Amino acid sequence: MSALTELSISVNSFSGPIPKELGNLKELTYLDIGSNNFSGILLPELGNLVKLERLYMDSCGLSGEIPSTFAKLTNMQTLWASDNPFSGKIPDFIGNWTQLTDLQFQGNSFEGPIPTSFSQLTSLYYLRISDIYDGSSSLDFIKNLKSLTELKLRNALITGTIPSDIGECQSLFLGNNSLFGPLPSQKSDQLQTIDLSYNFLSRSLPQWVTTMSQLNLVVNNFTFDSSNITGKGIASLVMYTLDIDCKHVFISSVIRITDADFSINCGGPQVMGRDGKLYEAEDSALGPATFSVTSTEKWAVSSNAGLFSADRNTPLFRVNTHAQVTGIYVSPELFQTSRMSPGSLRYYGLGLKNGPYTVTLHFAETVFASRTSRTWRSLGRRVFDIYIQGARMTKDFDISKEAGGVNREYVSKFYVPVSENYLEIHLFWAGKGTCCIPDQGDYGPLIAVVNAASDLAPIVDGHPPTTPPTTQPPTTPGKKIKTGLIVGIAVLVGVVSLLLIFAIPYMRRKKSEKEDDEDILGLGPRPNTFSYAELRAATEDFNLSNKLGEGGYGPVYKGTLSDGRVVAVKQLSVASHQGKSQFVSEIATISAVQHRNLVKLYGCCIEGSHRILVYEYLENKSLDQALFGTSNLHLDWPTRFNILLGTARGLAYLHEESMPRIVHRDVKASNILLDAKLTPKISDFGLAKLYDDEKTHISTRVAGTIGYLAPEYALFGHLTEKADVFGFGVVVLEILSGRPNSYNNLDLEKIYLLEWVWTLHENDQTLGLVDPRLTEFDETEATRLIRAALMCTQGSPMARPSMSRVVAMLSGDIDIGTVMSKPNYLTDYNFKDVTTFSTGRFLVEDDTPSTASKHSNVHLNYQPEGSNASGANTPGVDPMPSPVNVTQSLLAGIIEEGSDK
Incomplete structure (x- = not known):
């Protein structure tokens, strides 16, 4: 065994710690321990494998920091370590692995910044890093990486501007970061897939964006100059770039605000459920960056697969399994199809009446096989996060784990407020779970049914109740005409008066809201937003028993969010000297920096006169x-x-x-x-x-x-x-x-x-x-x-x-x-x-x-x-x-x- 050069024990169900004797196989050049259920830390003894060239340990279950002994692995060419709770800083010594061509750190718990020594990895072809916390990084380190063809730094606290020269990259994913400034005026012909969504990029768009078939720029601060953008790409650019804050686009496109519910059969045709609800069809062919509003204008769906579309054999992001799902809460027909996205999937409720809502999500794992079958398909693991109204409600959600197996329905209910006639349900893949079981790209969010209903208005057959007609006594024709004329004039005057009464305050309110929005959108980093109702619930209506103290700007309360996070809620008092501009400045400055010795800002609330910040809660106070x-x-x-x-x-x-x-x-x-x-x-x-x-x-x-x-x-x-x-x-x-x-x-x-x-x-x-x-x-x-x-x-x-x-x-x-x-x-x-x-x-x-x-x-x-x-x-x-x-x-x-x- 000591002469062994290659060892693969991947895609099994091995558990327990890795034997330290593995470090004695000093002739190993290839080691694959991925997709197992090991426990314990990554052994320092593995640093003795100095001839190792390829190490695959993604989804293996190990944790802890990467040992310093790994500094000796200077022959390393490929390292996959995604989907493990590895912690600490990404080691600086990796920059000395100058033969490295493929590095993947996704869905870990690493602390930033990304080492600047990575600039020495001039042989690197593929780099994937996601979910970095504490310590921001710039893109300066990639300037020397001329061989880089695929760069994926998602949710990695990347800040600064995009370099004009990004080497020979063919695909670029820098979504969910804090990049600012303009897009480069030119790009290489090799770069064909770009996702820069959820950043703070600004200014006008360069002409090259119209030539892109896979481009996602949503939620940025771009301005649209039609004189600079021509050709067939305009329609998609409006979708991909001007949708800076989707809710404003949605509400402006909805004529009425009368709906109090919506129901969706994800990925499938229209179905009448056994609960009496009409589940509308959602069977369009979504692409890697698609936004689609239903014909009823009650809801919309957005797929943001980004670069991960390349991992899909069929880029429709729809699952047709005809599975026999058990434990059905709704109709079985609703589980014949599901919607899947290897990146991000959003559903939006449009034109909703404001108030408290119950959001019901139906899941069933219909892609992977049962663990008991001990087949290749049974080893898949799907993990994603659930956000509603911008707040993370569930982290590391695993359908089969929660449901107790595959092909079993699991129902999640959430109680959320709607305050701007708009509801967002966001299913987000954070890089965890398996990637290639049973096929390439079979990971990320999967959902069968979406339903949202107001807790205030009664719903009948999926529609708000109507007012029954009243009975009027008969009138003579002449009298009828005269009465009709008088009534018509009276109604017209009344309507105009009512419009004036409500329009002026509404316009003033909308102007104020717009100014608030512009303040927030004009910031560098944008934090999450919470509704006032949500924070009232978290603090038990700002109960004095939850009061942590009071500073010069108002009281601070301890609160518990709906996802279980304990937070500190800083409520600025009316008497505070800190006005809106100072408040917005505070949001910007805290959000712009990430460091282990700086307090974290989870989000804010700006509703009417309310100015509230939501911080991480520090147990030992000041x-x-x-x-x-x-x-x-x-x-x-x-x-x-x-x-x-x-x-x-x-x-x-x-x-x-x-x-x-x-x-x-x-x-x-x-x-x-x-x-x-x-x-x-x-x-x-x-x-x-x-x-x-x-x-x-x-x-x-x-x-x-x-x-x-x-x-x-x-x-x-x-x-x-x-x-x-x-x-x-x-x-x-x-x-x-x-x-x-x-x-x-x-x-x-x-x-x-x-x-x-x-x-x-x-x-x-x-x-x-x-x-x-x-x-x-x-x-x-x-x-x-x-x-x-x-x-x-x-x-x-x-x-x-x-x-x-x-x-x-x-x-x-x-x-x-x-x-x-x-x-x-x-x-x-x-x-x-x-x-x-x-x-x-x-x-x-x-x-x-x-x-x-x-x-x-x-x-x-x-x-x-x-x-x-x-x-x-x-x-x-x-x-x-x-x-x-x-x-x-x-x-x-x-x-x-x-x-x-």
């Missing part, structure tokens, strides 16, 4: 609660160090890696949230400000929390990324000391944290700052962190390091150097005197109350040794506002003055 509040969290030294390092990395990403660059403007302990593993995530981008390179904002609205504000920003509105560096420096000192930046119950020399640390530094006693609750800590690291914090809080922004240098400082990769002298903002101000500074802008007084306390949710539980007050545990007290105790009203005037410049 850092200030952990440090100063009543939290039971134990933050030991390694944990505190990792929190600081993670926060620094998140800020460095905002400042230097995201496009556009972002200044947070309110870096503070309460805006650093902690997940279950105490990983820090920077939150609250409502104060974020986008800015261009080589520009600062002298005339900007000052927004932030006193105590963390850099002097140049607080006094003059001068904003650069160095304002965030200052705030981070204050946070470093708070984490090290375990106390807030200002606290009146301490001895006089310790009240202001920045002043105290400089006193300690000047007396070579900086370690006296460290939290006495820390029984163990690394003195070298602590000294390094304090010195870094002193550099970050220098008075001049030019003297502060960049956040990338701060990361290097904290990690010990670079020397911090000599810390400058105490900043002028500390030495020039007399804290105890009632003095007006020469600027005439604010007054320094003693014992001024905190401006931040009214927004605080932290009950200060900090009572250090040497406290000069017995009542240190005063509920509702927030950390004091500033290194200098500033009069509240006068500082507010400064901020307003700065905003008017």
